[in-house]
Amino acid sequence: MSSQFLPFLSWARHYDRSSFTNDLIAATVVTIMLIPQGMAYAMLAGLPPQAGLYGAMLPLLLYAAFGTSRALAVGPVAVVALMTAAAAGTVADIGAPGYHLAALWLALLSGAMLLAMGLFRMGFIASFLSHPVISGFITAAGILIAASQLRHLLGTDVSGKTLPQVIPSLVASIGSVSLVTLALSAAVLGFLFWSRAGLAKLLQGLGVSAPLARLLGKTALLLAVVVSTLATWALGLDRMGVAILGDIPRGLPEFGLPAFDLSLIQILAAPALMIAIVGYVESISIAQTLAAKKRQFVDADKELVALGLANLGAGVSNAMPVTGGLSRSIVNHDAGAETPAAGAMTAAMIAVAVLALTPLMVYLPRATLAAIIIVAVLSLLDFRALPRTFAYSRADGAAMAATMAVTLLVGVEEGLLAGVGLSLVLYLYRTSRPHMAVVGQVPGTEHFRNIERHAVTQDPHVFSIRVDESLYFPNARALEDRIVQALAETPDLHHVVLQANAVNYIDASALESLEAINERLQAAGVSFHLSEVKGPVMDQLARSHFLDQLTGQVFLTQFDAMATLSPEMTRACLTAERRETQRRAPAT
């Protein structure tokens, strides 16, 4: 088997001690982040904490073998965890036996879809998700994620999946806040915020070298976990209202296909597709950004395959849907990861943690995990994107605003669908009005230009129009309408010339439109001509009967067309002097 199918063969043969050392350091730092984050994102998804740890084992091994990014850190991530909760919540309550089953099928289905998209080169499906939509969705998801953690931070019973549900619930439960939990949350949040810059600075002040201090700064999560767990155990905070993680099963996950249920699969197919696409879009964008820094190449189709296999692996190992995560990937890259072997090492260290450390996590406060989630999702929020996008393009801004509003007010799946639907409609709206210019001859030249922008000469018997776009079904009718209008407005019309120099493709709808134009002009005694048709378009037209039916000719250039259809005026105009001041020649 060549490296074509197993990308790890391309780096494994050059693997040496220095790569190993660098990968090991990176893997250690990532593992320290991943243990608390994995459990936190499992909690966010409504799953038991071990689901997050299992999601950091087999999926990472599979990505290491099949992925093409050298630095991408795969595993549970916040947005996908939220989408998992939204979808699984439609089929079962959190904690019910069907809930984790639904999460596993989401992983399997989205894995199978990603795999299929990679094998059949269908990655273009991800382009349905325009940038404003994904960006608005991620910000709105970040807000919903933060809102969902209020109950853990406050130690009370705030519930709901959308803002109109969460806010009244928050107001109603404000009286039953656990003050001990709140104090613990505040302490952990304060420490984590401070540590983002402060910890590394403190360590540097203590004489640690700058790069090492930056790395050690990433251990803040671990510190928060260890200290808050010890404090809870020592002070008995769990008896004072602080919710703790409790027993986590020790040992490796059980492998096997989850119970098959066709009706469950039908319900989960659409959310699984959304999870697959959102996860892929986020992951490939991180991978490409990191790869460019080292002039490496990430193969989009192979990434689909690798992420697909990683999710299939998650589905058969009692885990949860996974993808490439932003923060851990950056840490992995900055810590010096050279190859995907770093991911495999991470998986091995997580396995050790699951085998040895779970008994120590019993007293880990859920509030600590919630604080870790809050700090992580802050990087997702980009409130300035909306005004920035609006300023650039109102259509794109509207799509982003609609995605955010529907996600926050109605739900995550509805928000994504609204955004995709609206951006398609707005796209077709724009495309349905291609730029068309009526053209005339620039005096003294063989050039033809827009009559509205240049001083040009027109023959009243000839209507020449240039379309600055390919002719597709969304815009086919526009050309028809424009020419029919010209026919009605120009009593002396004898010829219509379509200058097709910007037309790269004519689909069947546009062909029918051209045929209709030809027939309608013929019925009115007007000939229809084409000029400057590109080679591939001519080949395409030759596969239809259009050229046989065409009442006029196909000219190589617009000048040829006019020299044939209006020889005297065209020759006179060619020898005329160019007068820049005049806007239209008084042709009639």
Next chain:
Amino acid sequence: MSSQFLPFLSWARHYDRSSFTNDLIAATVVTIMLIPQGMAYAMLAGLPPQAGLYGAMLPLLLYAAFGTSRALAVGPVAVVALMTAAAAGTVADIGAPGYHLAALWLALLSGAMLLAMGLFRMGFIASFLSHPVISGFITAAGILIAASQLRHLLGTDVSGKTLPQVIPSLVASIGSVSLVTLALSAAVLGFLFWSRAGLAKLLQGLGVSAPLARLLGKTALLLAVVVSTLATWALGLDRMGVAILGDIPRGLPEFGLPAFDLSLIQILAAPALMIAIVGYVESISIAQTLAAKKRQFVDADKELVALGLANLGAGVSNAMPVTGGLSRSIVNHDAGAETPAAGAMTAAMIAVAVLALTPLMVYLPRATLAAIIIVAVLSLLDFRALPRTFAYSRADGAAMAATMAVTLLVGVEEGLLAGVGLSLVLYLYRTSRPHMAVVGQVPGTEHFRNIERHAVTQDPHVFSIRVDESLYFPNARALEDRIVQALAETPDLHHVVLQANAVNYIDASALESLEAINERLQAAGVSFHLSEVKGPVMDQLARSHFLDQLTGQVFLTQFDAMATLSPEMTRACLTAERRETQRRAPAT
């Protein structure tokens, strides 16, 4: 009020005796067709016969006042009747009180949607329906319509809405065929087929002038109705198994808004939108074809308003959804209709018929109406369109085949949705892979061309790429992928130049891609430049921070770019002789 809002004012002031005579003749011929067709299409829609006659009254008056086509004959048509039956059948059984209510709400909702599309200039929504999809849908609908009339033609109980339902039902009921009904159906069908050419020829043989003979030939429908009704009455065929129409309420329709039911409206909204769009697309295409023959102009937005009002009129007058019909419009045009007044006259004559003639229709055999439907839908079937479209474009052929298959096998709404969905996916697929060319300098010139098609010179430190399409969200990623790949493949790269002469628009997604490209190239120490950016695109980019962040420059021409980035090689190439044989200059 000006003719801007009431288009009839534009022709009413020039209306004279000759126009009146011509309109009256056309209206008479159309009425003769419309009485049997209206009742037949009402039967097809599962409604009482008078619903079809009422659909030929108020809607025609409203279209006459607001429509811009001089020849379009509005009223019940076959495909819309089938779609009405499909949608109304989901909420009630034929004959149940809720069934006609559903049909009325379909008319009101599609009328309101058309009106809104016209007032807000949203006619582009109709472009979602590509030509292969509408064409495949109409052919499949024609087959389903013919299948639905089998029970009337055979006098037996064939039922079902899709071929997998109709075919077994036909086989099962073959034993209970009413032979008298079958004989009557065969006689009427045979007469109608013969009359399409034969009646006019016969009349000409009898000394009638050719144009009059052609007009009188259109009375075949009336003849079939009169003769078969008389025969049924005289021979007592109704007691021998021939189903008859029975009592039709005499008098004008009752006007008023049908009973309001929000849940009914929610169910019918989607099918009403499909009825609106299919009806509009068919109608506007007929109207434009007929208008072009007389160099008249049809205003698409006003047509939406007029068809919308016509359907609202249908909804408040106990009728059924209406649109412009192909066969009656052609007859109207050929018979000399000069203005929409012909439609108003038709409405008046139908009113007279409803007041005076309904008692005479009691013995009209349903088999006669079914035969009229069969003959009418034959003109809808275009089986050669599928191979023709496939030969032209496999993607368009696939969309057409999918529409036909799903319509025939699953249902009309599902078929339309499948077609629209597949053509959008195929469209995005194509758009997601824009034509991109790596360009080099043609020796001895300032021109830059595709390195794969021309003998050109390239600098190994500069990668120049031209994109032959606007940059939109469906194709934004493609450029990113291509440049990242070039970065990985070209070790000595210093500059990337994007030649943007074919780019008419850059949406927010593509802007983000350009920013990502700029950042990634910067991280790898490569500058990013643009050349030949159009004026409107530069204005647009100036509304973002992209130009501030750009590591390179924006050049007026590709030659300027290369003369700056690679001065020696570019100058040497400019003075070099053009060597056509060589494919690529041995630049390295």
